[in-house]
Amino acid sequence: MQVQIKEWLLANNITFYTDHLSVGLVALGLIIAAFVIYYVAYLLTRRLLQKVCVNSRFIFLRRLGETKLFVYINYLLVSLVINKLAQIWFEPGVVRSIAEVSTESWTLLIVLFISFALLDTLTKWCFDRGFATHFPVRGLVQTLKILISIGIGISIISILIGQSPLIILSGMGAMTAVLMLVFKDPILGLVAGIQLSANNMLNLGDWLEMSKYNADGSVIDIGLTTVKVQNWDNTITTIPTYALISDSFKNWRGMTESGGRRIKRAIMIDASSVHFISEEDVSRLTKSPLLAEYIITKSGELEEANKTADLSLRLNGRRLTNIGTFRAYLVRYLKNHPKIRQDLTVMVRQLAPTSEGIPLEIYCFSNDVAWVNYEDIQSDIFDHIFAVVSEFDLRIYQNPTGYDMREAFAQHIQ
16 A cells, blocks of 8 residues: 555655655554454454353353453454554555564564453352362462463564574573572472372361461462461461472361361369269269269179278278269260260370379360350360369369468468
8 A cells, every 4th residue: 555655646746755654644544444443343342242241141251251351352453453454555664564563562462461361260260160279270370371471472572583482492591590590489389289289288268277487277369479378367478389398287177077176175183182982972973864874883893893802991992983983974974965076086084193183184076166166165065064073072273373372371360
């Protein structure tokens, strides 16, 4: 077209700046064509296709309609058509080369934006479908974005300098060490993300505890280079992804999936309060439905064992103790508790005595893993234990307080 415009200008005796004028008129024509093409593409894509996607029943298409994909497609169509028109309308020369390089570079840049929009849509779709919970989608998508950006960046540079991309890639061989240093964290993060996914070590929503980074909370994001943990105080801790492979961390997912959360706490029994129980105590405690069967059975065993023993001394026979009876009571109390898992371990064990007394440890699992509910169940159990221990003539050990000192001093004065 530039040639025809120049011929028309010369035919009409317009001989001053003919070349510049013809270039300007062709450029004006390309600008007008760009606006027309953009408007037509706008009607076809954003008004029609985007509306169809937004109203679609498919989640992926709805997510696609929420992005700027169709805006970028408009720009891509304009760039492709203008590039073709520039090749046809301009005569071979510097101006044509500049127009081709500009439109080709612009086209590659728009392709980059389109790929980003598609990858973002894929990420949202994976989260909607629940795939991202068990797979490091965000980290892989970020890796793809980096690779695509590098590839398109090399292509644009090759277009600008007029050389093959292979020449640029061969020249980058000497920069491998530098690139490895620059992209060390993304590379380590990618490898770590694959290992975490392949071994099913960490998912979104898992309760992660990592004391080295002061992390104790729920995993809210698994990225290419970082994992974000929302702690129980609502602070956010950022952990390098590769640290989850190189260091140790605790994942509480097994507890959540099992449906039972462990209760493991000991009470300290004052050793001086431990003694044999009397016949009156046996009669009184037998009235408890939880202890009746135990006392009757145990008493029968002891009576059988003591038939040949000289009972003139207590140490010659076997008798019921208050701490043993109390332990048996707690076992039966837990086995009849409606909020304790009976298919998991339930026991009350006596640990090695310490300077603070005899530890009596409660070991069982609640049937509710929610934190607040779990604490309520545990507190209710120990409320009952602290209240009922005196029925067995036992005392809970605790260090003397100021109140104890004042009471002892008052009694001494009296």
